[in-house]
Amino acid sequence: MAGRLFTNGAYLQSSTTLFVFFASWGIWWSFFAVWLGQELGLSGGQIGTVYSVNSLTTIVTMLLYGMIQDRLSLRRHLVILSSTVMASLAPFVILVYQPMLQNDSTFFFGVLLGAIYLPFGYTAAVGLLEAFSERMSRTYGFEYGQARGWGSLGYGVAALFTGFIFTINPQINFFIGSALGVTCLLVQIFWKTDHVPLAPGHVSHPHTPSLGEMVGVLKLKKLWVVIAFVIFSWTFYNLYDNQMFPNFYTGLFENEDVGIRTYGILNSVQVFAEAGCMMLVPLLMRRVGVRNILMLGVSVMCLRILGSAVFADPVIVSAIKMLHAIEVPLFILGIFRYITLHFPAVLSATLYMIGFELSAQLGNTIFAIPFGYIRDAIGFQPTFLVIAAVVACAGVWAFFALKKDDQEVEGDPFIRTGRSGVTGVLKTVQQ
Numbered sequence: 001m002a003g004r005l006f007t008n009g010a011y012l013q014s015s016t017t018l019f020v021f022f023a024s025w026g027i028w029w030s031f032f033a034v035w036l037g038q039e040l041g042l043s044g045g046q047i048g049t050v051y052s053v054n055s056l057t058t059i060v061t062m063l064l065y066g067m068i069q070d071r072l073s074l075r076r077h078l079v080i081l082s083s084t085v086m087a088s089l090a091p092f093v094i095l096v097y098q099p100m101l102q103n104d105s106t107f108f109f110g111v112l113l114g115a116i117y118l119p120f121g122y123t124a125a126v127g128l129l130e131a132f133s134e135r136m137s138r139t140y141g142f143e144y145g146q147a148r149g150w151g152s153l154g155y156g157v158a159a160l161f162t163g164f165i166f167t168i169n170p171q172i173n174f175f176i177g178s179a180l181g182v183t184c185l186l187v188q189i190f191w192k193t194d195h196v197p198l199a200p201g202h203v204s205h206p207h208t209p210s211l212g213e214m215v216g217v218l219k220l221k222k223l224w225v226v227i228a229f230v231i232f233s234w235t236f237y238n239l240y241d242n243q244m245f246p247n248f249y250t251g252l253f254e255n256e257d258v259g260i261r262t263y264g265i266l267n268s269v270q271v272f273a274e275a276g277c278m279m280l281v282p283l284l285m286r287r288v289g290v291r292n293i294l295m296l297g298v299s300v301m302c303l304r305i306l307g308s309a310v311f312a313d314p315v316i317v318s319a320i321k322m323l324h325a326i327e328v329p330l331f332i333l334g335i336f337r338y339i340t341l342h343f344p345a346v347l348s349a350t351l352y353m354i355g356f357e358l359s360a361q362l363g364n365t366i367f368a369i370p371f372g373y374i375r376d377a378i379g380f381q382p383t384f385l386v387i388a389a390v391v392a393c394a395g396v397w398a399f400f401a402l403k404k405d406d407q408e409v410e411g412d413p414f415i416r417t418g419r420s421g422v423t424g425v426l427k428t429v430q431q
Contacts, residue, residue: 008140008141008142008196009193009195009196010136010139010140010142010193010196011137011140011142011146011147013136013187013191013193014132014133014136014137014142014147015146015147015150016150016187016191017079017129017133017184017187017188018129018130018133018147018148018150018151018154019150019151019153019154020154020180020183020184020187021083021086021125021126021129021151021154021180021184022151022152022154022155022158023154023155023157023158023180024086024089024158024176024177024178024180024181024183024184025122025126025155025158025177026154026155026156026157026158026159026162026271027158027159027161027162027165027173027176027177027180028089028093028162028170028173028174028177029122030155030158030159030162030246030264030267031162031163031166031170031173031246031260031263031264032242033047033242033243033244033246033247034166034246034247034250034260034263035166035170036050036101037247038247038250038256039170040098040101040102041102042101043376044372044373044375044376045369045372045373045376046107046372047243047372048243048368048369048370048371048372048373049108049111049368049369049372050101050111050114051242051243051364051368051372052364052365052366052368052369053111053112053114053115053365054111054114054115054118054119054123054364055123055361055362055363055364055365055368056115056361056365057115057116057119058115058118058119058123058124058357058358058361058364059358059361059362059365060119061119061120061123061124062119062124062127062128062354062357062358062361063354063358065078065124065125065127065128066127066128066131066351066352066354066357066358069128069131069132073135074132074135074136074139074193076132076188078128079128079129079132079188080185080188080189081120082120082121082125082128082129083181083184083185083187083188084181084185085117085120085121085125085181086121086122086125086177086178086180086181086184086185087178087181087182087184087185088121088178088181089121089174089177089178089181090171090174090175090177090178091178092117093171093174094171094174096110096113097110097113097114097117100113101114121181123361124357124361126357127352127356127357127358130148130151130332130336130352131352133147133148134336134340134352136193138340138412139198140193140196140197140198141197141198143279143282144282144333144336145278145279145281145282145329145333146278146279146282148278148332148333149275149276149277149278149279149329150275151275151278152271152272152274152275152278152328152329153271153272153275155271155274156267156268156269156270156271156272156274156275157268158176158268159264159267159268159271160264160265160268161264161268162264162267163260163261163262163263163264163265163267164261164264166260166264167257167260167261218354220343222342222343222403222408223343223351223354223355225401225402226335226338226339226355226356226359226402227354227355227359227362228394228397228401229394229397229398229401229402230335230355230356230359230360230363231359231360231362231363232363232390232391232393232394232397233298233301233331233391233394233395233398234301234331234335234356234359234360234363235359235360235362235363235364235367236305236363236367236387236390236391236394237301237305237327237387237391238360238364239364239367239368239371239387240305240308240384240387241324243368243371243372244371244375244380244383244384245308245321246263247380248308248380248381249263249266249314249317249321250263251380252312252313252314252317253314262314262318266318266321267321269322270321270322270324270325271325273322273325273326274324274325274326274328274329276325277325277326277328277329277330278329278333280329281293281329281330281333281334282333285333285334285337289405289414290334290337290338290341290405290414291338291402291403291404291405293330293333293334293337294330294331294334294335294338294398294402295395295398295399296330297327297330297331297334298331298391298394298395298398299395300323300326300327300330301327301331301391301395302388302391302392302395303323304320304321304323304324304327305384305387305388305391306384306385306388307320307323308320308380308381308384309381309382309384309385309388310381312381335355335356336352336356337414338402338403339351339352339355339356339411340411340412341405341409341411341412341413341414342403342407342408342409342410342411343355343410343411344410344411371383371387374386
């Protein structure tokens, strides 16, 4: 398998793109909440405002990215655009974003400018690049999880150093992010995959979905089931993990710098483990099925949040954080495969953006500010208990609401390996 992968130019290009992108994002994003809170001195409510407005504009950008990319198929116009925005990270943050957020009279204007910039380069671009890579995996015949694992590895490499660099000067983190953005841009412009053989069942000029087909997906009841599931599971998990956990964790240490550096190392170790799980989860999925992988993912998600609500010892909380390495591959790969299984694969980018990324951002827009104030009012751990209860309820509901793997198969069929061979619904593979 490794020999075939490393001779597949599309796999190598996709893996390199995801590695560089997630490294560019991870070098600053993993400490974004800490930077807002400790470096800029923002309150929990103000941090919630930043996350909420960012999520609102990310929704619009994701919708545009998904619909346009489905029209473009594998053409890289949007990927080049997002890479260009990534390359300008440091000048934007240092010269524009930070000064405005630190000034009460320009705070909301700074929030708005950041909410315009960040989606095009990062918070919406992540969905674009993941959907683009997933489509390449089906077109050129490799497992998406094996390419996405390199993205986690890139995030892990960045996180290994980001805590130490952050305590020296956070501006260095943003400059490194810009340099990696330039690298990603060069990869998109100069590394072509036109010569790579197509996977069986795929064509070089697939059907391009119409605008009516894209808008029509919103009429699908089963899509709204996915949206509701994502909002009340993945969204609340992100409220906990991105907006609250970094400041909660670093606050467990008597020395703030020690907490930041320890969090950086822990985050790196966790993401390295996540990269390995990204490559193993597709194998597990073949055994247990797509729906069961999602149920396992939401169970681990709930367990991690609940553990942080109960324990305050840095060693125990560090061990609990490692569950993230298991949860993310289970949920992300599970939701991607669920979408391409139960919906037309030709609309995969639009459906992924709406059903997963956009839904998560919608939830962030609604809940980031109130939960920021709830955290200010009652503290981290009681807030974590509330979040864990919401996620648990979402998991129980999804167990009954999500389709089984052999129900309403409209996309690429899922082939599950069983004791007596292979079972599944056979259908013509779609682009």
